[in-house]
Amino acid sequence: MILSIDIRATTILARIWKWLLFHSFFVVTVYFLMKYLHVNISMATIISMIGIVLSILMGFRISSAYDRWWEARKIWGAVVNDSRTLARQLITFTSTAAIDPVHLQGMVHRHIAFVYAMAGRLRHQNTTEQIKPFVFEDEWHSLANRGHQPNLLLLHNLYAFKKMEADGLVSNFEFLALDGTMQRLTDSLGAAERIKNTPFPVPYSYFTSFLVHVFATMLPFGIIEVFGYIAIPIAISVIFIFLTIEQIAIEIQDPFANKENDIPVTAISQAIEIDLKEMLGDRDLPQKDNAKNGVLM
């Protein structure tokens, strides 16, 4: 997630400059061709209509991309909430029973491992090493070469909860409440994977991109006749605007792509770790990573 203003222009420019250069070159070429060959083509009206069509499509594109991004953010918000709820339930439900503190801490830490494993899976990162401090050693070995680590960590924790119930440490009711929390966490995991694995409909995004380039190609013919040399900066500005809007939509629509505009899943995972350890009574809390160069990952 980008927090600082300074890096914004750079990020976008780095991704569109090639196309911008190409279209700028094309605009200048058309200008000299029309001037020296005395070609007169004027199609301001039709260009204006295509521009409006493109704007309406872009409006849809940008709002869909924003909705994906905000939905992804909400999913991680739900992970934060359910993590706090889970820890609070585990701590208080066992507060009147003779539970081994190591056991209680083990379950909360396994949940922290789940959060890191979920974050890693969404960015296609191997989190086997990252979860090591949070799970028991034999469990860690059993997870190392398996397929879906976060899903298995949820399974392992519910095993532990069931065992607590069998041992009389929590009641049937409390086990049911813990199962409900696990179900909501499963929903968040699946929803994040859904956004990760489902690209924005390819025909939409491809066609909008195609239309931007068609428009950029027709634009000089539409305005050079009317404006003369001043048409060159104008055309380049307008093309720059549309390329930028499209690039922003591309940035935002994949919120787990390990880019600057991502949902900052690493930072959120750390915040969860800190909150949960504080609830356990730890006084020696880890430090949050600060945003680096205005970007929070």
Added chain:
Amino acid sequence: MILSIDIRATTILARIWKWLLFHSFFVVTVYFLMKYLHVNISMATIISMIGIVLSILMGFRISSAYDRWWEARKIWGAVVNDSRTLARQLITFTSTAAIDPVHLQGMVHRHIAFVYAMAGRLRHQNTTEQIKPFVFEDEWHSLANRGHQPNLLLLHNLYAFKKMEADGLVSNFEFLALDGTMQRLTDSLGAAERIKNTPFPVPYSYFTSFLVHVFATMLPFGIIEVFGYIAIPIAISVIFIFLTIEQIAIEIQDPFANKENDIPVTAISQAIEIDLKEMLGDRDLPQKDNAKNGVLM
């Protein structure tokens, strides 16, 4: 679901080329008629207004179609989540009881059968053979010539859960939680059938399509007077744009139509099978089908 870029143009073109050809031919005809008969009709303003009206309608059309597609995707996301939840509940709830592993596996496998039967029903495919490996043989015979297989599979599984409760393998509370999961799966099944069986309001889609063709017919009269021969490629480009937008909306709005732009229900069903077998401890997991030619079904 289309993943690759290469096949996009082909898919759309294959569906609109006849109309595109027809309108191109019409544009050229109007051009020569107006040139040799010296007919002068110019209606750029009104064409531009109709173009904007059409764009606003198209914006609504494309965003409604996208909403249907995304809702369908969310429904299958919910099936993934509730399948994992169901398996996790079954496995852990019975972990402290003396359950026959074959019985446990039987219930999880019946759920996998449900997922395949739901996928098949949405695509009007007979899944009787496909579910055979996942249900007991006599159950399979009883399902073979029945009406609504996925609904009956949910019923059979809840029977089995009730029997477990009667046998003391799961508690009242756990049976209630399993019943809740079944209810959410019923909701997903019904919601997917709703999208499948309810076409986008026919008057809307018909009228938008009609308006595109009216616009395409009026367009040459609107611009040939002003632009001359250059109007021919312009008119064809603009008609191409509107035909494409409309075609994309048509592709997307029926997300279970067994076409390239479908929700990839087969792939999702396989992923569920793999996840659930992994949770059961199977080491010999099936392979995922890869996307063929950039299309994932």
Added chain:
Amino acid sequence: MILSIDIRATTILARIWKWLLFHSFFVVTVYFLMKYLHVNISMATIISMIGIVLSILMGFRISSAYDRWWEARKIWGAVVNDSRTLARQLITFTSTAAIDPVHLQGMVHRHIAFVYAMAGRLRHQNTTEQIKPFVFEDEWHSLANRGHQPNLLLLHNLYAFKKMEADGLVSNFEFLALDGTMQRLTDSLGAAERIKNTPFPVPYSYFTSFLVHVFATMLPFGIIEVFGYIAIPIAISVIFIFLTIEQIAIEIQDPFANKENDIPVTAISQAIEIDLKEMLGDRDLPQKDNAKNGVLM
């Protein structure tokens, strides 16, 4: 719900032809007045602006109408889902108890009666005869002259469920689950009544309609000066477009009005009856009514 394409044009035309004729007549009158009286009024710009304002309002109108229609469809989808859930719960919850099969069937059939009574109430139809086969005779007499039949049928079924609990046929837990299903059905009933009884805000729909006619009246003054006789078909086309869009919104916005574009509540009710009887093990299922002339009611 209209399924076939052939009847579409007829449906809409049947509702707008009077206005279309009136405005066409007006357009022709203005043409001859301006021609023979040499009146010159040209207001293309302002007409174009009003056209765009009208389009934006129409875009809002059509998307609100569509949202109402889709919400109504979702409500009936929820009735389908909760009906299946209710039947599945009743059948399995009592599967290990010595329940009288007639009693079980009675409750499921009473629910089918509820579905038909709800469908009838939304269309202001008396369903007293229609529900007769599904309820016990004395119950039917008590319902015949009462106010809110579907609400009372829900009450009667929950009475029956409570009695089952008192008789030990279902547990406290199961009764709670059945009560939850009844609550969701109550929500669906109330939501459908809300849409039925709350017209789209009258000032909105009235004003949009008024604006369409103002626009239709100004249009000939705006374009006859510029286009001459060709303005006549153009003006009529444009007026036709706006009248049609408005008419579509009117059709769609009242989804329980017993018209061709309704939610097909009768067909959905029959589908529920078939599904529930199949779950009870009936082999002699009723036939679905097919769509008549492309319209499914």
Added chain:
Amino acid sequence: MILSIDIRATTILARIWKWLLFHSFFVVTVYFLMKYLHVNISMATIISMIGIVLSILMGFRISSAYDRWWEARKIWGAVVNDSRTLARQLITFTSTAAIDPVHLQGMVHRHIAFVYAMAGRLRHQNTTEQIKPFVFEDEWHSLANRGHQPNLLLLHNLYAFKKMEADGLVSNFEFLALDGTMQRLTDSLGAAERIKNTPFPVPYSYFTSFLVHVFATMLPFGIIEVFGYIAIPIAISVIFIFLTIEQIAIEIQDPFANKENDIPVTAISQAIEIDLKEMLGDRDLPQKDNAKNGVLM
């Protein structure tokens, strides 16, 4: 809620006629000034652009206002649903116990008092007299001079439910279900108060209104030069359109303001009273107030 068409024009006109008169006067003044002073100012293009900007803002304004109105209607729909659910739960839960019928009726009537108290609070009306027939006399005295009557009525009813549980008339499970219904009613009460107490963001509504008047002031300069005297009716028509759209948004955005376009909370409360009394078996049901002059309050 306005049901009849006849009063619509009057309602809106009554609220905008002063501004309409002022701007009409201004338009005529500008016309004569420009004519006799030979001032030539033409700014059709810029007027047209501002008109479109204004339309887009108005589109947002009208759809936000509609969303508030529809959300308010949904909240009251939820009150209807939960009232029926609560009555059904109370009646059936106690059907196998030896409950005093007066006690049962007392709880249902207290809920009817809650509904009237909620309706009155939203319209800043004192409902102390109105709830008198529905609560016991000493309770009524204790409520008379308190702050938040509907909230206290919910509290009193839950007290009564808890007492029933302590007396063994309902089970723990049933008490939990009743508590859940009370929680949903609390949510509806709070949501309606939220809409009542949170005005549409003041800067938005103020600025849109300001822009309408700026546009109305610039409009005559933009079109008198081009259209001559015919500009006067055109300008007034266009100004009328924008003033009306704005006024409609203002009407709709405060759905509990005791105006004609309100959510008809009184009528809904009466319908709840009738439904609940019918469920109790009362044969002597109150009559619904009919809509007066096409307005339902």
Added chain:
Amino acid sequence: MILSIDIRATTILARIWKWLLFHSFFVVTVYFLMKYLHVNISMATIISMIGIVLSILMGFRISSAYDRWWEARKIWGAVVNDSRTLARQLITFTSTAAIDPVHLQGMVHRHIAFVYAMAGRLRHQNTTEQIKPFVFEDEWHSLANRGHQPNLLLLHNLYAFKKMEADGLVSNFEFLALDGTMQRLTDSLGAAERIKNTPFPVPYSYFTSFLVHVFATMLPFGIIEVFGYIAIPIAISVIFIFLTIEQIAIEIQDPFANKENDIPVTAISQAIEIDLKEMLGDRDLPQKDNAKNGVLM
């Protein structure tokens, strides 16, 4: 939250006057340059198109900002509802048990402390002093130097509820219901923090702002040629409109920024305190702070 109309203009003007002055100066400069250097650049068409693109982007911007603001308001509405539900549950659940009134009051007051601590955290204010009257002294000392006070207050209250259950003051069922209320409060806390900590996507807001200034810079070139000196007030008006719309979006999109347009969290917290104390039977209720100068914080 701004309630009064009088301060509106001032608030917005105070934030945009520098840019407005700069652009006004620029417009006048361009006017004199073009007049005395006889430079002729006219680009009305392209300016008009950029204006429309900008309007569509602004429409998206303003509606996203409004959605954030309304979501934030809904979250605080949920806090109100769940606070009333929690107090009602605590009071009634313990009404038939021998609970120490101080203990009951302690839990309700701790919840009031939670509400103030949540409000303070969202505005980055230290609430250690503010919560002092509502918690026991040793608890207050333990909270003073901790990280996440509202989260810890939720934990402490659930501890107290669990202890009540262990002491037999509330049943298992009631403890489960209280846990559910705490879970919903956790969700509201997390959702408010999500909005607070997630800025509106920086590239979007930066780019829209950039585009406003580009448009403002191009505008004089587009209209001075056509309108002459009258272009100066027109250009300034149009620039003022766009600057204002952008500023409104900026104001609204961060609803917890301690500004005039904030969600009035302090006032809402006080209202919760009053409601809860009234439910406890207190007759000596605190006074609500009135809106100061038309602004409610």
